[in-house]
Amino acid sequence: MAVAYKLQASGRVRRRKIVNSLMESAATIAxxxxxxxxxxLVVSVLLKGVPALSWDFFTKGPAxxxxxxxxxxxxxxxxGLLVAMATGMSLPVGVLVALFVTEFARPTFxxxxxxxxxxxxxxxxxxxxxFVFALLxxxxxxxxxxxxxALAIIMLPLIARAAMEVLALVPASLREASLAxxxxxxxxxxxxxxxTTFSGILTGxxxxxxxxxxxxxxxxxxxxxxxxxxxxxxRRALPSIPVTIFTYSEQPDPALHQQAWAAAFVLIAFVLVTxxxxxxxxxxxxxxLGDLP
Amino acid sequence: xxxxxxxxxRRRRFGGRLGDAALYAxxxxxxxxxxxxxxxxxxxxxxxxxxxxxxxxxxxLVHRTWDPIRGNFGALDFIYGTALTSFxxxxxxxxxxxxxxxxxxxxxxxxxxxxxxxxxxxxxxVPSVVIGLWGIxxxxxxxxxxxxxxxxxxxxxxxxxxxxxxxxxxxxxxxxLTIMIVPITSSISRELFLSVPxxxxxxxxxxxxxxxxxxxxxxxxxxxxxVVAAIALGxxxxxxxxxxxxQVIGASSGIHxxxxxxxxxxxxxxxxxxxxxxxxxxxxxxVYLAAILLVFTLLINxxxxxxxSRFEFQRxxxx
Numbered sequence: 001m002a003v004a005y006k007l008q009a010s011g012r013v014r015r016r017k018i019v020n021s022l023m024e025s026a027a028t029i030a031x032x033x034x035x036x037x038x039x040x041l042v043v044s045v046l047l048k049g050v051p052a053l054s055w056d057f058f059t060k061g062p063a064x065x066x067x068x069x070x071x072x073x074x075x076x077x078x079x080g081l082l083v084a085m086a087t088g089m090s091l092p093v094g095v096l097v098a099l100f101v102t103e104f105a106r107p108t109f110x111x112x113x114x115x116x117x118x119x120x121x122x123x124x125x126x127x128x129x130x131f132v133f134a135l136l137x138x139x140x141x142x143x144x145x146x147x148x149x150a151l152a153i154i155m156l157p158l159i160a161r162a163a164m165e166v167l168a169l170v171p172a173s174l175r176e177a178s179l180a181x182x183x184x185x186x187x188x189x190x191x192x193x194x195x196t197t198f199s200g201i202l203t204g205x206x207x208x209x210x211x212x213x214x215x216x217x218x219x220x221x222x223x224x225x226x227x228x229x230x231x232x233x234x235r236r237a238l239p240s241i242p243v244t245i246f247t248y249s250e251q252p253d254p255a256l257h258q259q260a261w262a263a264a265f266v267l268i269a270f271v272l273v274t275x276x277x278x279x280x281x282x283x284x285x286x287x288x289l290g291d292l293p
Numbered sequence: 294x295x296x297x298x299x300x301x302x303r304r305r306r307f308g309g310r311l312g313d314a315a316l317y318a319x320x321x322x323x324x325x326x327x328x329x330x331x332x333x334x335x336x337x338x339x340x341x342x343x344x345x346x347x348x349x350x351x352x353x354l355v356h357r358t359w360d361p362i363r364g365n366f367g368a369l370d371f372i373y374g375t376a377l378t379s380f381x382x383x384x385x386x387x388x389x390x391x392x393x394x395x396x397x398x399x400x401x402x403x404x405x406x407x408x409x410x411x412x413x414x415x416x417x418x419v420p421s422v423v424i425g426l427w428g429i430x431x432x433x434x435x436x437x438x439x440x441x442x443x444x445x446x447x448x449x450x451x452x453x454x455x456x457x458x459x460x461x462x463x464x465x466x467x468x469x470l471t472i473m474i475v476p477i478t479s480s481i482s483r484e485l486f487l488s489v490p491x492x493x494x495x496x497x498x499x500x501x502x503x504x505x506x507x508x509x510x511x512x513x514x515x516x517x518x519x520v521v522a523a524i525a526l527g528x529x530x531x532x533x534x535x536x537x538x539x540q541v542i543g544a545s546s547g548i549h550x551x552x553x554x555x556x557x558x559x560x561x562x563x564x565x566x567x568x569x570x571x572x573x574x575x576x577x578x579x580v581y582l583a584a585i586l587l588v589f590t591l592l593i594n595x596x597x598x599x600x601x602s603r604f605e606f607q608r609x610x611x612x
Contacts (some may be wrong), residue, residue, distance in 0.1 A: 020503035027400055030392035031409055034479070037472055038416045044431050045423065061304035093323050113324050115598060116331055121595040122526070123334070123587065124533025126560050130583040131334045139415035153334075156327065184309030186316040214420025216536045217560075220567040242422045242536075249426045249540055257430060264423045275418045279411065 023266045043266070049265025062244075062259075072263050074230045078238035082144060082223065083213050085234065086151035091205050094159030095194075102167040103189060114164070121157035126217040128153050134219035137242045144238035147223030154215055155208040162204025166197040199281055206278035210271045216242035239268050304443045335587065342576060342581040353581060359546050359562070366578035368559065368585060370546045375558040375589075378463055378538065379531040382470035387524050394482025395508060410483065417476035425540030433460035433541060440464070441553050456551035461543030465553040466561075469537045474527035481523035485516040518604020520561050525597035529590045535560035557587045 056071050063070030098115075101110040131148040136143070170193055178188040194201075219240055224247075226239040241263050248260035339346070345366065349356065356367025397410050441458035448454045489512050497507040513520070543555025546566050557565075559582045566579055 016503050016506065020505040023505040025399055027392040027396040031396040031401070031413075033389070034393055034416065034475055037366075037410065038412055038419075040431075041416075041419060041424065041427055044427050048430075064572050093326070096320045096323035096329050099316075100324040104317055104320060105324065109324075113327060113368075116328050118598070119591065119594050120327070120331055122529050122533075122590055124529075124535065124560060124590055126533065126535035126563050127338065127583045127587050127590075128334070130341070130563065130580055131337050134337045134580065135333075137340065153330070156330075160327070184312055186312035187309070189316060210418060214418075214422065216420070216422045217564060220535075220564055224567060242420060244407045244424045245426055246536060246540070247431050260498075261430075262425055264426050267420055268423055271418050271420060273414055275415070276411070279414070 011173075029099055042120075045265050045268055046262035047263060048258070052263075053265065057259075057262055061230055069281060070259070072241065072244055072259065072266075074226070074228065075239045075241045075244040075263065076231065077225075077230050078144070078226070079213060079240040079242075082148045082151055082219070082238055082240055083209055085144070085148035086155055087205065087209055089148065089152040089293070090155040090159055090208065094156050094204075094208075095163050095201060097156075097160045098163035098167055099189060099193075101164055103185075104192070114161075117157040117160050120153070121141040121161070123171070125154055125215055125248070129218040129221045132218065137222055138144065142221075142223050142225055142237035144223050144234035144236065147219045147238060148234070150218035150222050151215060154218060155212050157202050158208040158211060159201075162207065163197070163201045166200030166204070167193065170196050171199070199284070203278045203282040206274055206281070210274040211280070213274075214242055214271050216246050219243050235247055242267035324554040338580060338584050338587055342480050342577050342584045345577040345581040346584075348574070349578075349581075350381055353578075354585070357546075357548075361572070361575050364572060364574050366575065366581075368582055369546055371557050371559045371582060372538050372549050372561050372585070374463070374542070375532055375560070377556070378466045378470055378542070378558055379528060381467045382474060382531050382551075383524065383528055385467070386471045386474040386527060388477060389471075390478035390523070391476070391520065391526070393479035394414070395512070397479075397483045398486035399504065399508065399512070413476050414480055416472070417480065421473065421534060421537040422540075424469055424472060428465055428537060429461070430542040432465050432468060436460065436462075436465050436468070445553075452550045453552050456553045459543065459553055459555060459556055461541055463542060463556045465541040466538050466556070466558070469541055469554065470531045470534060472538065473534060474531055475529060478523045478527040482516075482520055485523070486512055487517040489515045495567065518600050521604075522597040522601045525593050525600070527602035529593045529597075532558075532593070533560055533586060533590055535564040539564040557585075559589075577600065 054071075056069055056073055058076065059073050060069070060071040061074045062072070097113065101113050105113065127265045129150050132146050132153070136146040136149060174192060174196065175188055178192045179185070183192075220243065223237040223240065226237045226243075245263050245267070246258045248256040248263070251257075262278065345353065349366070353366070353368050354372065357369045358365045358367050359370065360366070377545050393413065397406055397413075401409060437458045437460040441454075441464065443453045445456075445458070447529060472484070493511050494507060497511045498504070502510065538558055539561040542561055544557055544561065545555040546557065547554075549556055563579050563582050563586075568573075
C-alpha cells in the first residue's frame with residue numbers, strides 16, 4: 001500500500017521543531033555546565049584540601065616563619081566566636097523585626113521595613129565592613145567585637161526575611177482561636193505563634209550562619225590583623241577561617257596554599273552541610289504548616 | 294484580624310495590656326532600629342569619606358591617579374574596572390541563568406528538578422573566598438596557559454583579546470563573577486517561571502506552539518519584570534563582590550581594553566588595601582570608593598524594586 005501522508009514534519013513546521021530542539025538543548029547544556037562548575041570546585045577543594053588535613057591542622061595555630069606544619073585552630077575558635085556573637089545579636093533583633101511587621105505594623109510601614117531589609121541585603125559586604133570600621137574601629141583598634149557586629153548586620157536581613165516568610169504562613173485561625181479564648185496578644189505571640197514557626201525561624205538562622213561563616217569582606221577592616229595564638233579575647237582582633245584563606249591565597253608559599261585548601265575544605269563542608277540541612281528542615285516545616293487548618 | 298483583637302482589648306487584664314504594650318514597643322524598636330541602621334550606615338560612610346569628598350569633590354570620579362606615596366587619589370580606573378567586569382559577566386550570566394531557570398521549570402524531568410535545583414543553590418552557598426582561592430590557583434593557570442592563547446589565536450584581531458596571557462587579570466575576574474551571579478539569578482528565574490499559571494502554558498501548547506514558542510510568547514513576557522529584577526540583583530552582587538575579585542584580578546591601576554590585562558574594581562581596591570593605608574587621606578579615599586559603591590548598589594536595588602512594582606501594576610491592572 002502506498003503511503004499517502006508523510007509523518008515527517010516538513011517546511012515551516014520542521015524549522016520550528018529544529019529551533020525548539022536547539023533551544024531545549026541550549027537550556028540543558030547551560031544547566032549541565034553550571035553543575036560541572038560546582039563539581040570542578042568541589043573536586044579541586046577535595047583533591048587539594050583533604051591530603052593536608054591532620055590532627056595538628058585542627059589543634060595547632062599557624063607555624064612560625066620558617067617552620068613547617070601548623071594548623072588553623074586559632075581561626076576555628078575565632079570563627080566560632082565571631083559567628084556565635086553575631087547570631088546572638090542578629091537572631092533576636094531579626095525575629096522582633098519580623099514580628100512587628102507581621103503582627104503589628106500597618107501595611108505601608110511593613111512594606112517600608114521589607115524594602116529596607118532588601119536594601120540592606122543588597123549592600124555589598126565590603127561596604128558593611130567599611131561602615132563598622134568607621135563606627136567602631138577608627139580611633140580604637142580592630143576587635144572581635146567589631147567583626148561580629150559586621151557579621152550581624154549581614155545576617156539581620158536574612159533572618160528577618162526568613163522569619164517573616166514563616167510567620168506569614170501561620171493560619172489566622174490559629175491566632176484568632178487563641179485570642180477568642182481571652183488570651184492576650186503578647187501571650188498569643190509567645191505561646192502560639194512563635195512555637196509554630198520555631199523550626200522555620202531556626203532554618204533561616206542556620207542559613208544566615210552558613211553565610212556569615214564564609215564572609216571575608218566584613219572582617220578585613222574589623223578583625224583581620226591577628227596573631228598566631230588561639231585566643232578568645234573579643235576586645236582584640238580574632239582570626240577567622242575566611243580571612244586565613246584570603247591571606248594565605250595571596251602568599252607565594254605553596255605550603256600556605258596547601259593550608260588554604262584544607263581550610264577551604266573545612267569551610268565548604270560546614271557551609272554545604274548546614275545549608276543542605278537547613279533546606280531539608282525548611283521543606284519539612286513548610287509541609288507541617290501547610291497541614292494546619 | 295485587627296477587629297476581634299480590638300474588641301477583646303477591653304476585657305483584658307492589666308497584665309495582658311502591659312505585656313502587649315511591651316511587645317509592641319520592643320518589636321517596634323527593633324523595626325525602627327533597622328531603618329535607623331541603614332540611615333546610620335549611609336551617614337557614617339559619607340562622614341568617614343568627607344576629607345576626600347571635600348578635597349576632590351566629584352572630580353574624584355574622573356580622576357585617574359591612585360598614588361598613596363604622593364597622596365593623590367582618583368577612582369576612574371576602578372569605576373572602569375568595575376563596569377567592565379560586571380557588565381561582561383552579566384552579559385554571559387544573564388542568558389545562561391535564564392536558560393537554567395527554563396530547564397528547571399519547563400524541561401527537566403520531575404526527579405531531576407529537585408536535585409539540579411539544589412545543586413545550583415549549593416553553588417550559591419559556596420563562600421566567595423573559596424571561589425577566589427580556586428580562581429587564583431586553578432582557574433588562573435588554566436586561563437594563562439590554555440584559554441587566553443586559544444582566544445588570542447582565534448579572535449586576536451579584537452582589541453579585547455589582544456596582549457600577553459596572564460594568570461591574574463580581568464578575564465579570570467569576569468569568569469569568577471559569572472560563576473557567582475549565575476546561581477542567584479537562575480534560582481530566582483526558576484521561581485518566576487514556575488509562577489506562570491499552568492492554564493496559559495497549556496493553552497499555548499494546545500494551540501500547537503512548540504515549547505520554545507510557548508516560552509517566548511507566554512513565559513518570558515509574563516515574567517519579564519521579575520527577570521529584569523533578578524538580573525539587576527545579580528549585577529548588584531557582581532559590582533559589590535570584593536574578595537574573589539581581589540584574588541584574581543591582579544590589582545593594577547590603569548584602563549586596559551584587553552581582557553587579559555590586570556585591573557582593579559572599586560570593591561577589590563578597598564579589599565586589597567585593608568592593611569596598607571598610610572595616611573588619613575588614603576583611608577578616606579578608600580571610604581569614598583565604598584561610598585560610590587554604596588550609591589551604585591542602592592540605585593541598582595531601588596531600580597529593581599521599581600521595575601518589579603511597575604510590572605506588577607501592568608500585570609494586575611493596578612488591583
